[in-house]
Amino acid sequence: xxxxxxxxxxxxxxxxxxxxxxxxxxxxxxxxxxxxxxxxxxxxxxxxxxxxxxxxxxxxxxxxxxxxxxxxxxxxxxxxxxxxxxxxxxxxxxxxxxxxxxxxxxxxxxxxxxxxxxxxxxxxxxxxxxxxxxxxxxxxxxxxxxxxxxxxxxxxxxxxxxxxxxxxxxxxxxxxxxxxxxxxxxxxxxxxxxxxxxxxxxxxxxxxxxxxxxxx
Amino acid sequence: xxxxxxxxxxxxxxxxxxxxxxxxxxxxxxxxxxxxxxxxxxxxxxxxxxxxxxxxxxxxxxxxxxxxxxxxxxxxxxxxxxxxxxxxxxxxxxxxxxxxxxxxxxxxxxxxxxxxxxxxxxxxxxxxxxxxxxxxxxxxxxxxxxxxxxxxxxxxxxxxxxxxxxxxxxxxxxxxxxxxxxxxxxxxxxxxxxxxxxxxxxxxxxxxxxxxxxxxxxxxxxxxxxxxxxxxxxxxxxxxxxxxxxxxxxxxxxxxxxxxxxxxxxxxxxxxxxxxxxxxxxxxxxxxxxxxxxxxxxxxxxxxxxxxxxxxxxxxxxxxxxxxxxxxxxxxxxxxxxxxxxxxxxxxxxxxxxxxxxxxxxxxxxxxxxxxxxxxxxxxxxxxxxxxxxxxxxxxxxxxxxxxxxxxxxxxxxxxxxxxxxxxxxxxxxxxxxxxxxxxxxxxxxxx
Numbered sequence: 001x002x003x004x005x006x007x008x009x010x011x012x013x014x015x016x017x018x019x020x021x022x023x024x025x026x027x028x029x030x031x032x033x034x035x036x037x038x039x040x041x042x043x044x045x046x047x048x049x050x051x052x053x054x055x056x057x058x059x060x061x062x063x064x065x066x067x068x069x070x071x072x073x074x075x076x077x078x079x080x081x082x083x084x085x086x087x088x089x090x091x092x093x094x095x096x097x098x099x100x101x102x103x104x105x106x107x108x109x110x111x112x113x114x115x116x117x118x119x120x121x122x123x124x125x126x127x128x129x130x131x132x133x134x135x136x137x138x139x140x141x142x143x144x145x146x147x148x149x150x151x152x153x154x155x156x157x158x159x160x161x162x163x164x165x166x167x168x169x170x171x172x173x174x175x176x177x178x179x180x181x182x183x184x185x186x187x188x189x190x191x192x193x194x195x196x197x198x199x200x201x202x203x204x205x206x207x208x209x210x211x212x213x214x215x216x
Numbered sequence: 217x218x219x220x221x222x223x224x225x226x227x228x229x230x231x232x233x234x235x236x237x238x239x240x241x242x243x244x245x246x247x248x249x250x251x252x253x254x255x256x257x258x259x260x261x262x263x264x265x266x267x268x269x270x271x272x273x274x275x276x277x278x279x280x281x282x283x284x285x286x287x288x289x290x291x292x293x294x295x296x297x298x299x300x301x302x303x304x305x306x307x308x309x310x311x312x313x314x315x316x317x318x319x320x321x322x323x324x325x326x327x328x329x330x331x332x333x334x335x336x337x338x339x340x341x342x343x344x345x346x347x348x349x350x351x352x353x354x355x356x357x358x359x360x361x362x363x364x365x366x367x368x369x370x371x372x373x374x375x376x377x378x379x380x381x382x383x384x385x386x387x388x389x390x391x392x393x394x395x396x397x398x399x400x401x402x403x404x405x406x407x408x409x410x411x412x413x414x415x416x417x418x419x420x421x422x423x424x425x426x427x428x429x430x431x432x433x434x435x436x437x438x439x440x441x442x443x444x445x446x447x448x449x450x451x452x453x454x455x456x457x458x459x460x461x462x463x464x465x466x467x468x469x470x471x472x473x474x475x476x477x478x479x480x481x482x483x484x485x486x487x488x489x490x491x492x493x494x495x496x497x498x499x500x501x502x503x504x505x506x507x508x509x510x511x512x513x514x515x516x517x518x519x520x521x522x523x524x525x526x527x528x529x530x531x532x533x534x535x536x537x538x539x540x541x542x543x544x545x546x547x548x549x550x551x552x553x554x555x556x557x558x559x560x561x562x563x564x565x566x567x568x569x570x571x572x573x574x575x576x577x578x579x580x581x582x583x584x585x586x587x588x589x590x591x592x593x594x595x596x597x598x599x600x601x602x603x604x605x606x607x608x609x610x611x612x613x614x615x616x617x618x619x620x621x622x623x624x625x626x627x628x629x630x631x632x633x634x635x636x637x638x639x640x641x642x643x644x645x646x647x648x649x650x651x652x653x654x655x656x657x658x659x660x661x662x663x664x
Contacts, residue, residue: 009481011523012488
């Protein structure tokens with residue numbers, strides 16, 4: 001799997017290169033600003049790009065703007081935004097057009113290498129990976145929405161994991177339950193929220209986020 | 217002094233030291249009013265004097281002399297406009313000193329001129345207000361002068377009967393000219409010893425009236441001083457405080473932004489990398505059994521270890537930048553510590569009888585820190601002197617070096633410093649001629 005990394009902090013960048021190479025990814029380019037990122041994407045057309053939101057020269061949202069451009073110009077390139085803080089508005093903007101091949105994670109998440117690599121793989125193959133922190137914000141924002149209040153605590157856990165972009169199998173592993181139980185929870189959640197059930201993980205992320213108010 | 221009322225107080229009033237000091241103040245007031253009136257006439261008078269002394273006035277016809285006055289007149293106006301404010305300030309300082317010395321009335325000095333540029337001199341508000349005081353001094357001098365006149369001549373008139381017998385011991389029948397005495401209602405004369413008692417009575421009356429006249433004059437004068445020679449009026453003070461408050465808020469916001477940036481790019485990223493390295497090391501060590509890749513795990517742990525130490529160093533620097541912990545022991549310790557980290561040798565002398573407010577200590581510390589950094593960067597000095605002394609209710613911080621000078625008080629560094637200390641009504645004086653040496657003095661209140 002081919003990756004381009006855009007991260008302005010050298011030690012983080014080198015660490016990521018090392019981690020991904022070690023895990024069998026092919027790092028085509030590791031750059032430090034948005035312009036270099038754009039040319040690297042054009043040159044390599046990778047499966048996925050890891051993009052730091054705050055980069056030179058303005059240290060505001062260069063990464064986010066580059067990510068939006070990349071999603072427009074190269075729809076097949078997965079984009080994983082990488083930041084030290086979560087901003088639900090950014091997630092909303094990224095998901096606005098289509099929730100495929102997109103992720104938004106806190107940098108802290110690299111500490112759990114397996115989860116991080118899992119999320120990156122998901123994004124590279126057209127899935128979604130939202131940080132639990134982002135999902136938590138969205139869920140709190142949507143807690144007064146019709147239906148959410150009637151969910152059981154377990155169903156809420158499943159909903160949060162769904163919103164992060166995990167598959168039924170991933171949810172089953174995270175909660176240490178069987179896939180069958182997960183499917184039952186998912187069906188209940190969709191029924192209570194009044195959403196049409198959906199097989200595609202992506203569509204279901206979007207449906208859930210729209211419902212709790214984040215994906216509009 | 218008792219709180220006697222009635223006639224005793226009135227009788228005693230002329231003979232207190234206060235009355236004497238008031239009389240001196242009033243006399244000086246008349247002198248300065250006369251001086252003020254003569255100021256605008258100095259240049260034309262000089263011109264006339266020169267023309268007269270060189271004999272041009274009498275020998276040359278009018279067309280030659282007139283142009284000279286055409287030049288002198290605008291010159292006088294221009295000089296008055298440029299010099300009025302500084303002269304006003306100087307005169308104001310003299311009057312504040314006189315009031316403090318003679319009347320025991322303390323009027324605070326207005327803030328100093330912001331710069332020596334001609335525009336600042338001409339538009340110097342406190343200077344022009346002092347000029348206003350000078351103009352007001354002329355009518356104020358009337359009651360003052362009248363009071364002083366009554367006082368001085370009252371005393372003189374009172375003494376007539378004493379010296380009459382000393383000088384008028386002529387044989388009886390000698391016809392003498394009258395002796396004259398001055399009173400506010402004209403001169404009175406007498407040829408007899410008995411008549412001197414009339415003069416003495418007039419003197420006594422004058423002496424009794426004098427303190428009240430002088431008091432009225434000086435009271436008005438002091439009121440004028442407080443209005444015109446003191447710090448700005450309330451409205452201006454409010455504006456000043458609004459400006460400094462806005463700056464303080466901006467500074468605080470900028471400080472928070474800087475802090476966020478430093479944490480974001482420093483400790484936070486180091487810790488994230490450290491967590492990543494430890495995460496990788498954990499994988500290399502495996503969940504149980506013999507580690508699959510011990511060598512790599514060791515390397516990653518070593519990397520994480522180094523990262524942790526770097527993060528600690530980052531945080532330490534950051535913490536010191538927010539508030540140096542040594543400052544809790546007082547400014548002396550903090551500045552001594554600061555001096556040891558300077559590349560140029562710094563002699564520190566801190567003489568404070570007690571500790572100023574913590575906020576003032578912090579400001580003084582950061583001023584010293586910035587000035588030392590400036591000196592290290594620009595001065596090419598071989599020695600820096602750093603002194604802190606207490607002067608009344610103010611704290612004076614002085615940083616001087618033997619470097620090349622040329623520090624610009626309007627440059628971003630020093631003007632930023634001046635802006636920050638203005639928040640607590642601090643002041644900065646910079647003397648840094650080209651070629652050096654440089655001396656920067658910062659004056660801060662000891663309490664906020």
